[in-house]
Amino acid sequence: MSSTSRWRRSLKKTTVIGAVGLAVIAGLTGCAGATPAAAPETSAADMKAAVDKGADLTLWTWSTNVQNAVDAFEKLHPKVKIEIVNVGTGAAHYTKLENAIKAGSGAPDLATIEYSALPQFALKDALVDLNKFGFDKLEKQFTASTWNNVNVNGGLYELPHNAAPMALFYNKTVFDKYGVDVPTTWDEYADAAAKLHAANPDTYIAADTGDAGTTTSMIWAAGGHPFSTTGDSTVKIDLADKGTKKVADLWTPLINDKLLLPAAGWSTEWYQGLANGNIATLTAGAWMAGTLASGVPTGAGQWRVAPLPTYEKGEKASAENGGGGYAVLKQSSTQKQLVAAAFIKFMDAGDGVQVMMKAGQFPSTVADLDSDAFLSAKNDFFGGQEVNKVFAQSAKDVLPGWQYLPYQAYANSVFGDTVGQAYNGSTTLSAGLLDWQSALEDYGTQQGFTVTK
Known part of the structure; x- marks a missing residue:
């Protein structure tokens, strides 16, 4: 379980990017008891006036394609200038953002924040609640799972x-060569x-040295709910729940029987394995399609995409693996907040979506996921397959109710020291998961949460 999202990849085995302060403990994404959004404090007319007046914004991100949306927005609104600054990827980015928030100055107007990290920053009261702009009315435009990811305790802190x-993702050439059927269930x-x-002893079903992001996504797809928050400050952690146990029972024999290539995601050996057929499959988010095409160009025509296997034949179950959005920082002036909000709406719920x-x-927008043009698009890298049909159905099959911890970045940073040890034989996967739970319980208690099992 080591194919890590581009949004997550630098969080693996990194130092925690900052604690959740005692004074800002609140409920987690999608938690029960969230209060309805208040009436918008600003109108579309207010945003238009702000954009017409103009502003110079700073946007922190490691994304390489958001410049396209910036260029399109600036062309429509010549008085708006958005400077993109890459202050680091993943943990490095979050550390600098955390430091600016603590200092009370130096934060950008807009910043990339992954869905898994969003609660941590929302709980610090550092982000603008987009409900004030009436963005809660945009809910039906997005998939249920991504909308859930950007809502924290009644506040809306990004648009998906x-x-x-x-x-x-599977190498069809390899499966055909050895006469092996493409699996539809995890037993298969x-x-x-x-x-x-x-x-072929050099061929492995997957490469894996342990990864928090993919492991949690696999637990999600198995119907697990290892993390939850009730009320304002009670966190429940159960890394032995039914879904987690399913994943541990599936993966343990693969580790023990050495059926997984011990190569870390994004390493040279990983890319080589994908190119030469030593790695036969990847379980990952839809973003992997672009990663394979750009990172393994010699694999063009060999790879295909299939639905994520399930535990029961014919079952409909999937999960998200990665992703994020753009948040507006409270340190930004009122004028800049209005312009930043207008840009987010353009990029994520307007013409910028197509850009x-x-x-x-x-996309996370329902209309685009359902459009004939999107669904019927043929992908040359995948042998002309209409891969978007697979991804769009997966988006509909994402199981509801998933929650991240309000200190998920810390959780990911200690995964390698606990669960990761199972991959080198120092412990079992089940024991490693319980060690991870213990570490997360201790940390949560230190931060002022009431942690239950």
Whole structure:
């Protein structure tokens, strides 16, 4: 479980990017008891007036394609200038953002924040609640899972910028060569792992050295709910729940029988394995389609996309794996907040959606996911397959109710020290998950949360 999202990849085995302060403890994304949004404090006319007046904004992101939306917005609104600044990827980005928030100055007007990290910053009262602009009325434009990801305790802190529904990416050439059927269930996946490796000891069903992001997505797809928050400050962690146990039971034999290539995601060995057929599959979000095409160009025509396997034949179950959006910082002036909000609406719920899709962005907007043009688009890298049909169905099959911890970045940073040890034989996967739970319980208690099991 090591194919890490571009939005997540630098969080692996990194230092925690900042604690959740005692004074700002609140409920987690999508938690029960969230209060309805208040009436908008500003109108569309206010935003238009602000955009017409103009402003110079600073946007912190490591995204390489958001410049397309910036250029389109600036062309429409010549008095607006948006400077994109890359202060680092993943943890480095969050550390600098955290430091600026603590200092009370130096924060950008807009910043990339992944869905998994959003609660941590929302709880610090550092982000503008977009409900004040009436953006809560845009809910029906987005998939339910991505909308849930940007709502924290009744506040709306981003619009969904992208979606990352999971799928099984597989090397058709390898499966055909060894006469192995593409798995539709996880039992079939385990069987395929054994058959491929028996046919060629250099061929593995997947590469894995342990990754928090993919592991949590797999638990999500298995129906697990290991993290939840009730009320204002009670966090429940159960990394032995039914869904988590399903994943541990599936993955443990693969580790023990050495059916997984011990190569970290994004490493040279990982890319080589994808190119030469030593890695036969990837379980990842829709963004992996672009990553394969750009990172493994020699694999063109060999790879295909299939639905994520399920635990029961014919079951409909998937999860998100990665993704994020853009938040407005409270340090920004009122005028700049209005302009920043207008840009977000343009990019994520307006004409900018098409601009971003042309730049390779996978949409979170229902209308685009359902459009004939999107669904019927043929992808040359995947042998002309209409891969968007697989991704769009996966988006509909994402299981509801998932929550991230309000200190998920910290959780991801200690994954390697706990669960990750199972991959080198120092512990079992189930024991490693319980070690992870213990570490997260201790940290949550230190931060003032009431942690229950």
